[in-house]
Amino acid sequence: MELYKFLPKTNCKKCGKPTCMAFALDLLQGKVKIDDCPPLLEPKYQKQYASLKELIGSEEGQQKELRINIDSDLCDGCGICVTVCPVNARYCPPSLSGKAPDYPPEKHQLFQVKSGKCELLKIEYCRRIEAEGRERECRVCETYCPREAIKIEYV
Amino acid sequence: MEMILNTIRKIDNDQAKEFAFGDNQSLEEKLAFAFLNPKDYTSLNLTKEKHLKISNSIGSIVVKVIEDENVPEKSILLPVSIWANQITIVENGELHFKNIKVTIEVTNDPISKYSDIIKQIKGD
Amino acid sequence: MKRFTCSGCSLLCDDIIVRSDGLFIDEVIGSCMKGKERFDQVTSKNRITSPMIRRKNDLQKVEWDEAIKETITILKNSSKPLLYGFSNSSCEAQSKGIELAQLINGFIDSNASICQGKVLNLAKELGINLSTITEVINKADLLILWGANPAETIPRLLNKTLFSRGKFRMTGREIKTLIIIDPVKTASFNVMGVRDIALRIKAGKDLELVRALKEECCQNDSIPSEGVAGIDSEDLKRILLHITGTENGVIFLGQGILKSTQDNVLIREILDFIQVINSKQQKGRVSLILMGGHYNMAGFDHIALSSCGKIGGLQFKNKQLVETEDTIVSKLERDDFDCSIIIGTDVISHLPYTLSSKLAKKPLILIDNHRTATADIANIILPTAITGIECEGLAIRLDQVPIHLEKIINPPSNIPSDEDLLNKIIMRLNEGGS
Numbered sequence: 001m002e003l004y005k006f007l008p009k010t011n012c013k014k015c016g017k018p019t020c021m022a023f024a025l026d027l028l029q030g031k032v033k034i035d036d037c038p039p040l041l042e043p044k045y046q047k048q049y050a051s052l053k054e055l056i057g058s059e060e061g062q063q064k065e066l067r068i069n070i071d072s073d074l075c076d077g078c079g080i081c082v083t084v085c086p087v088n089a090r091y092c093p094p095s096l097s098g099k100a101p102d103y104p105p106e107k108h109q110l111f112q113v114k115s116g117k118c119e120l121l122k123i124e125y126c127r128r129i130e131a132e133g134r135e136r137e138c139r140v141c142e143t144y145c146p147r148e149a150i151k152i153e154y155v
Numbered sequence: 156m157e158m159i160l161n162t163i164r165k166i167d168n169d170q171a172k173e174f175a176f177g178d179n180q181s182l183e184e185k186l187a188f189a190f191l192n193p194k195d196y197t198s199l200n201l202t203k204e205k206h207l208k209i210s211n212s213i214g215s216i217v218v219k220v221i222e223d224e225n226v227p228e229k230s231i232l233l234p235v236s237i238w239a240n241q242i243t244i245v246e247n248g249e250l251h252f253k254n255i256k257v258t259i260e261v262t263n264d265p266i267s268k269y270s271d272i273i274k275q276i277k278g279d
Numbered sequence: 280m281k282r283f284t285c286s287g288c289s290l291l292c293d294d295i296i297v298r299s300d301g302l303f304i305d306e307v308i309g310s311c312m313k314g315k316e317r318f319d320q321v322t323s324k325n326r327i328t329s330p331m332i333r334r335k336n337d338l339q340k341v342e343w344d345e346a347i348k349e350t351i352t353i354l355k356n357s358s359k360p361l362l363y364g365f366s367n368s369s370c371e372a373q374s375k376g377i378e379l380a381q382l383i384n385g386f387i388d389s390n391a392s393i394c395q396g397k398v399l400n401l402a403k404e405l406g407i408n409l410s411t412i413t414e415v416i417n418k419a420d421l422l423i424l425w426g427a428n429p430a431e432t433i434p435r436l437l438n439k440t441l442f443s444r445g446k447f448r449m450t451g452r453e454i455k456t457l458i459i460i461d462p463v464k465t466a467s468f469n470v471m472g473v474r475d476i477a478l479r480i481k482a483g484k485d486l487e488l489v490r491a492l493k494e495e496c497c498q499n500d501s502i503p504s505e506g507v508a509g510i511d512s513e514d515l516k517r518i519l520l521h522i523t524g525t526e527n528g529v530i531f532l533g534q535g536i537l538k539s540t541q542d543n544v545l546i547r548e549i550l551d552f553i554q555v556i557n558s559k560q561q562k563g564r565v566s567l568i569l570m571g572g573h574y575n576m577a578g579f580d581h582i583a584l585s586s587c588g589k590i591g592g593l594q595f596k597n598k599q600l601v602e603t604e605d606t607i608v609s610k611l612e613r614d615d616f617d618c619s620i621i622i623g624t625d626v627i628s629h630l631p632y633t634l635s636s637k638l639a640k641k642p643l644i645l646i647d648n649h650r651t652a653t654a655d656i657a658n659i660i661l662p663t664a665i666t667g668i669e670c671e672g673l674a675i676r677l678d679q680v681p682i683h684l685e686k687i688i689n690p691p692s693n694i695p696s697d698e699d700l701l702n703k704i705i706m707r708l709n710e711g712g713s
Contacts, residue, residue, distance in 0.1 A: 078434035098439035166434065
């Protein structure tokens with residue numbers, strides 16, 4: 001990630017987060033500020049501090065929401081996102097072997113293919129919001145879409 | 156200029172869909188075009204107003220051109236359609252839809268119309 | 280909710296949820312865009328709902344009796360009729376087609392001989408297996424897409440074969456390796472992971488690639504250092520390691536191989552290569568799946584094998600089957616016919632000009648349900664119901680598994696199924712005393 005490469009990457013936990021990667025994610029979402037990382041205020045990280053300030057700029061501290069955009073002109077209903085999403089796999093047994101999940105959709109189901117196009121049902125159960133640690137960096141739906149129709153962004 | 160022609164399928168440019176749901180206009184818009192590599196596009200001095208005439212020993216068609224960097228150089232791609240089949244080849248009981256040698260030239264002629272192609276096939 | 284089978288392409292997905300009240304289709308859940316278009320054909324703008332006859336270049340709507348009478352007249356006055364299509368019809372309709380061809384001493388062939396050609400015959404000869412999709416889900420660990428682009432032609436194929444978690448492949452995507460061989464960077468390249476390999480081969484050089492791989496298999500270190508066909512030697516050695524080390528590998532052959540300019544020689548070389556691999560390995564095996572088009576492309580060969588004992592074009596003379604190596608292409612090339620019945624396919628758009636112009640100059644009877652280029656040329660159009668939605672039937676999937684299609688809603692009034700229409704023509708011909 002772009003923000004992570006400017007951090008000390010020592011996982012010293014002085015900011016209260018378990019890893020520098022977790023801090024970077026929270027920084028992107030506006031939950032922490034750059035100054036919340038004590039090592040960054042030291043003179044030897046001055047260049048990185050300046051670059052981070054430039055990248056984030058005035059949006060620092062603003063709460064950002066997770067958005068998963070599906071471009072319905074590009075989507076062709078292949079259902080790869082339905083099969084590969086770990087939340088769907090945990091709660092909808094038919095999607096394990098590539099089959100369409102049941103209807104009406106289960107409470108935790110994220111993606112559904114209706115009328116030949118994919119729709120996002122609810123975002124609250126996505127790994128990027130609910131999980132801890134490395135699972136929060138989940139990007140499988142975006143990576144494996146053959147038509148590149150899914151974009152994950154923070155707004 | 157000589158090039159190698161390949162016919163491909165694209166899910167957005169499906170001939171059966173245009174026939175079932177569209178009309179002659181949507182057929183021409185969605186199917187009468189060719190993909191070219193950007194280097195070939197510039198070396199032929201093509202612009203959005205100009206069209207391309209593709210010909211070989213069987214016949215010739217005029218289509219519009221779209222740039223696509225995924226196309227290899229000296230190669231031209233056409234979607235599977237009645238336009239592409241005016242220059243595909245039959246030889247000794249075998250059909251050849253891929254790797255066909257064609258000659259191309261830039262032209263200001265209008266795109267080949269669907270109704271003209273049907274007239275030519277009927278032989279009127 | 281009840282699940283139906285989609286007849287949009289030859290994958291025949293049987294997990295589609297259709298919400299309908301028996302009269303109209305409200306919603307289709309789980310199918311891809313191609314399936315949705317198939318369901319939309321029920322109410323499409325250009326649907327043909329009554330028989331039509333072309334008089335003085337204009338299509339006129341007529342009653343069923345008149346249309347069938349004119350059809351019978353054309354068939355009775357012809358001595359070399361041609362029947363073609365059938366990949367959009369159920370197996371029962373294909374049987375009726377063969378019965379009709381026998382009655383009128385005609386030549387009958389299906390789309391499979393254009394799309395797949397002699398591959399099935401060759402595979403049988405060399406003893407190469409065709410595996411099923413379920414096997415690929417549960418057991419395969421290597422998938423090779425050769426001249427195939429499923430992301431644009433059969434959208435759900437990659438979902439079902441590569442991403443699904445099978446009984447012995449529970450981690451799904453991580454344990455399966457994908458190799459794509461294609462000169463153009465297609466949409467299928469976007470599903471590749473870190474361990475997968477993409478080969479951007481030079482257009483038209485597949486024959487050199489197969490021969491190089493075969494030689495390297497038999498005798499090590501025979502690959503030239505500058506590579507073969509635009510692929511460098513390191514990549515070639517890597518894929519050979521994958522192919523010879525796999526427990527269960529599947530090769531998907533698409534139109535890039537089946538329709539290239541050297542297709543006969545090339546297909547034989549590829550099948551030979553698979554045989555060499557299988558005979559050298561102790562545990563694993565490599566098998567084949569042919570990509571399909573229409574939903575019942577594989578059906579005609581099954582019916583022809585079971586009723587006449589042969590795959591491919593069937594020629595009848597004096598109501599008996601005679602030996603022939605002809606296909607639709609060779610028949611049209613020689614202009615060896617005097618009228619044609621086309622069913623369920625847009626042959627004028629799909630054949631090269633050299634052949635379509637010959638078809639257009641003789642009487643053409645079309646059996647289809649919406650406007651196509653063939654309908655713009657046909658002399659008689661007989662509309663039928665959409666199988667899999669408005670009438671039931673049996674269909675065969677691309678991996679040779681039979682699947683039954685159910686009826687979901689009623690067809691428009693007075694529109695018969697393919698099977699009923701062909702049966703009516705046969706009965707009228709028999710009544711008339713031929």
